[in-house]
Structure formats: structure tokens, C-alpha cells
Amino acid sequence: MDFAPSPRGREMLERLQAFMAEHVLPAEAAYREANHRLNGGSDWTRWQTVPLVDDLKEKARAAGLWNLFLPDPQLGAGLKTVEYAPLAEAMGRCEFAAEVFNCNAPDTGNMEVLYHYGSPDQKARWLAPLLRGEIRSVFCMTEPGVASSDATNMQATVREEGDALVLNGRKWWSTGLGHPRAQVAIFMGLSDEQAPDAHHRHSMVLVPLDTPGVKILRMLPAAGQYDPPYGHGEVQFDDVRVPKANLILGHGRGFEIAQGRLGPGRIHHCMRAIGAAEYALELMVARGLSRTAFGKPLLKLGGNLEKLAHARMAIDQARLLTLYAAWKIDTAGVRHAMTEISAIKVVAPNVLQSVVDQAIQIHGGCGLSDDVPLSGLHLMARALRLADGPDEVHCAMVARQELRRFQHRQEAA
Incomplete structure (x- = not known):
């Protein structure tokens, strides 16, 4: 197993991180303000796109940072799943970043369906405008x-x-x-x-x-x-x-398509969750060191240093497990990576939820406000524990595969 990025993957990651630092992350507060102003309430018929996102999308496309998820070098970046994973993590640091690079769900999954399973006419009518970001x-x-x-x-x-x-x-x-x-x-x-x-x-x-x-x-x-x-x-x-x-x-092929769609998509979700967890941890440390109570920095009170250590270990474990799942998809195919795909779908959102919860606690009332993105990240984590199958379904998959391996060992003995 080799999770080290290829020269191509490393170059793309460096370019993406530089673009994020220069254009995307500084626009986060402005995005929230504009989105709230333009799209308040439940009347979806009045919702509008946020102009600054459209501007950033044009810049990203001009910079060659477009359709990074697609393994086809003609239509996308041509990266393997394990190469794209760190890019997804980088995007996870900002709630709207994935759309800037035309890498947001559910479009990525739908584009993968059309790319792998669509007819020529379906690709021409729907895949092409999706890849251009027009629809x-x-x-x-x-x-x-x-x-x-x-x-x-x-x-x-x-x-x-x-x-x-x-x-x-x-x-x-x-x-x-x-x-x-x-x-x-x-x-x-x-x-x-x-x-x-x-x-x-x-x-x-x-x-x-x-x-x-x-x-x-x-x-x-x-x-x-x-x-x-x-x-x-x-x-x-x-x-x-x-x-x-x-x-x-074809008729009766729905589950076959769904499995092909969800395998790489779960890598994307989980790596974005890990990026969000890293961001939450940074906010937690910065807040914990800058605020003092009872004569000490918050981070040195109430067992917070131990919580910080456990958060670091959990994030790194989740990342390694997700990279392993991505590597296995690339080398053996989705069907032979079902245990790992289900495992990360449980692990990564739970790690994010735990880290964000600790960060909110350190921030106090501010953590629940819109002054920091933590409440949104907490909701994202909780939703991911249900999206694409709840934790219990994925745990059952891991358990079935483990029992099958045990039975095979018993039969071979």
C-alpha cells in the first residue's frame, strides 16, 4: 500500500490549496451574508445563486481546477481515487468550496453514473452541461x-x-x-x-x-x-x-449502478468530513489558547488537552482508513472494498461530530452562533450519519464481511 501522492496529485493539491487560500477561504463570511440575504426562508422558488460563487467558479475553471473528481484526463483531472482524496479534504475546510471546483454532491455522483453507464445520447444531453457547470x-x-x-x-x-x-x-x-x-x-x-x-x-x-x-x-x-x-x-x-x-x-440494473456511484462518492464525503474536522480542531485550539478562565487558558482546563490529543488521533486514524479504502477501490474495485467503504462511512462522520462538539464547547455561546461555522459543521456531521445509509447499516455490512472471512478460515483449516 502506498498512499503518498503522485507528482501529478501533489501538484494539483498545491494548486488547489493556493487557490483556496487566496480566493475561497477569505470569501467565507461574505458568502454566508449574501446567501442569508438572498435566500432566507423556505420559499425555494425565490432562491438565487450567490454571485461570488459564480465568480469563483469562473476563476477555478480558468486555473484548470475543474471536475477534479473525474478520472478521465480529457474531461476532468484524471486522478485516481486515492489521488483525489486529499483534494476533497482540502475542500472540506469551506462549506461551498466543492461547488467552486464543480466537485459537489449530488452532481459528482450523477456525473459518474452518466460517465460510466450513460448512453452517448445521455452523455451529450446531460453529462456535457453538468461537466461545464451550466446545470x-x-x-x-x-x-x-x-x-x-x-x-x-x-x-x-x-x-x-x-x-x-x-x-x-x-x-x-x-x-x-x-x-x-x-x-x-x-x-x-x-x-x-x-x-x-x-x-x-x-x-x-x-x-x-x-x-x-x-x-x-x-x-x-x-x-x-x-x-x-x-x-x-x-x-x-x-x-x-x-x-x-x-x-x-438497462432494466434491473439500479442497484448495480448505485454501488458504482456510492463507492467513490463516500470517499469524497469522508475526506471532506476529515477536512472539516481539521478546521474545527484548528478553531478549537485557537479559541482555547486565546481565552482565559480561572487564571488559565481554556485549553488547559477541564481535561481539554486530553480531548485535543484524542481528536488529533481520531482524525489521523480516519484519514488513514479513508485513504486505504480509496487505494483499495483503485486497485481492486468497489466490489472488493465494501468493508472499507462502509467502515469509513461510519468512522469519518462520527469523528467530525465529536471534534466539532468539542470545538463548540470551547467556544461557548459563540460556537452556536454564525460567527464561526461550527454549528453548520455539526449539522453536516449528523446528517452524514444518515445520508447514503445510516451507521447501523454500514456496521452490519462490516460484520457480515467479517463473519464471512471467519467462516472461510474455518473451512480452510
């Missing part, structure tokens, strides 16, 4: 009426009718649904209820959001925050008709 996309999988931690419970349907596919169902927590530039969704639904294997019963379909029968019902607040201008929406599909050509890869 945004949505992923519609989770449903309000079932326990979505088991995706085979999905009730939304995809049925053939003549030369069309007809979609019905309700989806929610569809990230990016409120964005003014959101134009297309990837909809996953039950297409063959009789298939013997429950993981071959579902399909994915491209749905333009202006198709008749698509109705956005609301944006869902997460802990009271609507996350504009992206939003996490609830959307109804009532007899939505799209051409059969909008089917991705």
Missing part, C-alpha cells in the same frame, strides 16, 4: 413512506407503456432540488417486482424536472436549516412519462 442535477432514491435504510423497500415504480417509461412515487431528501439551475433528476424505482433477486428489481431513469407530473412539494428543513440555494426536497412523480431512451444501462 445541476438531483438524485431521487429515498422515500418517506418506507424504511429507506433498506433500499429494497422502495415503492416508487417504473413501468413500460408503449414507447415510454411511466414513473410514479414520492421521493424526499433529494439534495439540490431547490437550486435554480436544477434541471434533471436520476429516479430509482421498482421495475420488475417478480425478479428472483431483490437487487435486480429496480432501475434508474433520467427525468427532466420540467416533465409533466413532476411536482416539487417542499424543501425539508434539516435541524431548522433549509440549505439554500441547494435544498433537500420532497417531490411527487404522478404518471411521469419519459422516453425509454432515458433508462440508464
